[in-house]
Amino acid sequence: MKRIKTAIVGASGYTGMELLRILLTHPGVELVAVTSRAEAGKRIDQVFPRFAKAAGAELTFSEPDADAIAATGAEVAFLALPHGVAAEIARALLERGLKVIDLSADFRLRCPALYEEFYGHPHPAPDLLEKAVYGLPEIRADEIKATSLIASPGCYPTSILLPLLPLLRENLIEPATIVANSMSGVSGAGRKADLSLLFCECNESARAYGVPKHRHLSEIEQELTLAAGETVVISFLPHLIPVNSGIVTTTTAKIFGGADPELIGKALTSAYADARFVRLLGRGKAADTKMVTGTNFIDIGWEFDPRTNRVILMSAEDNLGKGAGGQAVQSFNIMSGLDEATGLGLW
Amino acid sequence: MKRIKTAIVGASGYTGMELLRILLTHPGVELVAVTSRAEAGKRIDQVFPRFAKAAGAELTFSEPDADAIAATGAEVAFLALPHGVAAEIARALLERGLKVIDLSADFRLRCPALYEEFYGHPHPAPDLLEKAVYGLPEIRADEIKATSLIASPGCYPTSILLPLLPLLRENLIEPATIVANSMSGVSGAGRKADLSLLFCECNESARAYGVPKHRHLSEIEQELTLAAGETVVISFLPHLIPVNSGIVTTTTAKIFGGADPELIGKALTSAYADARFVRLLGRGKAADTKMVTGTNFIDIGWEFDPRTNRVILMSAEDNLGKGAGGQAVQSFNIMSGLDEATGLGLW
């Protein structure tokens, strides 16, 4: 298999680590650059001893410089950077002919004003938004194939959108009644020295945070609105729980009066029967993070409550996998004309 | 302080262990009997080495026999037994003149038919239901004082009811829009040899379960209905997370159009400003299980989402404390004419 020269920009966090985990053994990838301001000058296997003895792990972290990255011959760059920072280097890399898969929020929203509302500063590159594709492979494979700028979705949005989108497209549920409850592993908060993320502060702890207007709501509602064909505003209740990785989301919404609840299962099957990384558990089955951690799968089960006329959607994914690095590589594969599962293993 | 002779019936599970933890050092209690079919003949400190060197921990577990318990002179019995089993021994103990604090579900529902609907068998003692008081001390202190049979509430219900009841009583929220999302520590599932409760099956795992009709819904809706003055049916989404103990519940409901959101905070303050074991965190503050584990406190914070017109109630308690043993002792104290905090320590 021809190897595509690939860079990871911002590879020292947990998402960067997951991209390394996948790309170091991806048969269609030759890793030519990894960058990190903090770790520049160190080898991958020094920063992440887990990768010692992997072919390629002797590569040295460099400063994130667009010219230097381009000079390596890199054809594609993954960006695992904070929002705001990603846009600038994305532009520079696009100008130098690279394709860009951005895992930050910078290109996920179509509307710069919405970005400013949720992220608190003007959008750093509004002219690029038109070009960007919100990279949910199960929904936009064709657009992903055709673009040079993928905005890879966030971890919470993926776990909420994939179960809901088919139901909204088929007009089965009342959008205004949607409540999405999510629980995320601590890696979702990033790899930063912060008291609140210490072991003793997170272990034996569970707590809500980020209500009522978590930043991810903006992309969630954008995509739900597109699917519903009308403005959708939802309740989103994120929580932090003491697991390393994994998100479990339980979403509930009223079905339209008179609808047959079995249409829920049919809509999911119709949407995902052939989706390589969606596993439908069926009615009455709850998704469990431990079944998906380390994989690119999202598991989806559902139930119906006749007492409240509400559907209950239960999904689980690895926030670093299908919620970040795995999904980005899935898009990379599609964009590169490879089988979408290349290098993603099975678990 | 005069010591009340007290028995714990079914003291070998996690709730029994928490009752022991509290009652062994409770200045108003003399523990005269602890029963367990499985552990009969062993001393408390043999079954629970944690209690070694405590005065009273040399007491020996006996078989759960009403005559034998009465013969110890016990005036009050705590029952930490499975539902269905508790009712029978409760009756026998009541007939022998003991007061009973039952931590099972047997006396929580006023309507035997509802019990049968949710628990799958006819109520074992319907004639006793009228006498039983649903023992939420913050709501029914006077009735608790006057009864000889307390049905101590379940762990999920306590975390859902305490934040919601004042809002329903003051008619601030639309009952049909309530969604309660809970995460419970594994001790809530009991101390039983079951593959699904093994360390390796629960650690690094999070999952919904028991939807759409968890048994606790019956008592939750009964109490919400009483407070609202109309039939309330809600969505309840319980999850299991990898902590030993602690429940965090995030409940959301629409406020009635035009209501001032600050009335939420006022209603909570008005209800609980003087409640010894309710800590109001205020607006914008999330409750965290690690702040309440090992205590009888419930922490309650709230937020308002103007986008959806929904209030968000965030509560945390120890499922074994305020959700079980602590709350039962709080009722015991009230029933016995003691200060309600006696023996409950602060953490």
Next chain:
Amino acid sequence: MKRIKTAIVGASGYTGMELLRILLTHPGVELVAVTSRAEAGKRIDQVFPRFAKAAGAELTFSEPDADAIAATGAEVAFLALPHGVAAEIARALLERGLKVIDLSADFRLRCPALYEEFYGHPHPAPDLLEKAVYGLPEIRADEIKATSLIASPGCYPTSILLPLLPLLRENLIEPATIVANSMSGVSGAGRKADLSLLFCECNESARAYGVPKHRHLSEIEQELTLAAGETVVISFLPHLIPVNSGIVTTTTAKIFGGADPELIGKALTSAYADARFVRLLGRGKAADTKMVTGTNFIDIGWEFDPRTNRVILMSAEDNLGKGAGGQAVQSFNIMSGLDEATGLGLW
């Protein structure tokens, strides 16, 4: 790559699950039979939802019957059974022409009397012991290639033997001073419904067990004795800690008076510089289980204490990986003439 028809006998425990994880995607393996008395009749992906959508996961568990296994055309069988049980089916499978890789203790000891001393019953198949090879691939690759019966080492022994063997062979340390201190994840205790393995009994807990004569001591001392050329008796202190998988072992021994401590590092390098699955961390570096979980690596660091004249060997492995399933597959690869890393991925 030609696919070798392979069976897993006893595939419903944690070791069986790890063998499934590896073999379901092993390019040189066609899984033709998986057995489990408890799960017979269910599909792999029903027992282990983690494996849903894997090619081969629709295979159905059968009863462990030698004729039935042979009838599938299986050429090799992995046995993940309790000791005592494994020997019987091993014999039957060998008689039917299969090669056997046994992960139990049944064929690890050369001396039946030693087996009886440590396992409490007469050896079930003493005549087969001569044929069996103690399958440490780094030590006995040639014998592994030539045999049809591999006794794959236990988890503790692997973590203790690999660091110690080179030092004993080169006569650098005093055998009588060896103390090996190990901490194991809970999966090492097996997947069985046992109160002591419940989440709430293991979480926030650490404890020694199995002292002074853990069963694994027998194979550890057998191999140390072979390397030292004299009888070696050591202290072995195993502990249970709250992680799913992973063993960290810290072993200390006096070096012979006057020896240069740097010879320790040289001996390790000389032994393992070319070993695919041994990663030498060097002097002053401690091994960490999180760097090896999910892999077939063992990491080894060392330090010297001039105050006591003791070397400190620090090793980490995944008890299910290099300590069980991974190592067994490594031996399978060698035995089958494949590259020893086939199917083992890198993490």
Next chain:
Amino acid sequence: MKRIKTAIVGASGYTGMELLRILLTHPGVELVAVTSRAEAGKRIDQVFPRFAKAAGAELTFSEPDADAIAATGAEVAFLALPHGVAAEIARALLERGLKVIDLSADFRLRCPALYEEFYGHPHPAPDLLEKAVYGLPEIRADEIKATSLIASPGCYPTSILLPLLPLLRENLIEPATIVANSMSGVSGAGRKADLSLLFCECNESARAYGVPKHRHLSEIEQELTLAAGETVVISFLPHLIPVNSGIVTTTTAKIFGGADPELIGKALTSAYADARFVRLLGRGKAADTKMVTGTNFIDIGWEFDPRTNRVILMSAEDNLGKGAGGQAVQSFNIMSGLDEATGLGLW
């Protein structure tokens, strides 16, 4: 009970938090000052919401100024500060007539040169060393009663010394053969924003660290030497494991040839039968951290290995309890003429 005016200097770390937990409800204590440079100006219940609603938790953190502390009328000060920093404020407080209980290492060693060897800088107050008492209450109750400066022992030393001291005093074991293996919860590393202490770096991880010359070795060997009457040098192997608190230590040493192993149990019983906070588990029993967390107990079990002629001592304590705050309060009680268990509860 008369309340002694008490200050905690450096109360924002995990040890300070444990001191607060105990002292806020201690019937013989009136907390008059708590200091923290980082948290000055905030109330206790703002920094530690766990303590909300406790009487005294509205006290405000101040800067650590000796005059200001003395001006509160404080009679005793607990110091929970880094080594090096503690000595300076200790001197100032002693000069102002306060008694000082220092939980740092500054006054634990009798010899300033040893301090400099292990802590890397000259001792900050060598003239005070003579006055200081190494505060192991089980060993030095009389000296604790008489002093105004207590050096409260470290967490590892307590778990190692209490089992070993009686055996050395009775000359039962060979000092040169002692190997102490310890596993500590993460709170032992302190409450500081450090990448290596993040949840995702500690969870599912176990690792040795600090070998071969952990700072605590200095006080351990000082006390062992005093007990043995000869210079004792030992191997100490500390590890970090993923629990919030708790230390389990397994120590092994050869018994002198011909000694009756049962003398081990007798020596322990003779030393600790009347010790309020030592629980002897007996022969063949392993100590488990979960039995002691949240308490001031140390549990000690032992075993003998006739194969190696070694005793195995298994101890467990809460590193924040008997290993830090609990023990300091135990000394405070003794020093203040109170019952030594005052305010320490039982768990």
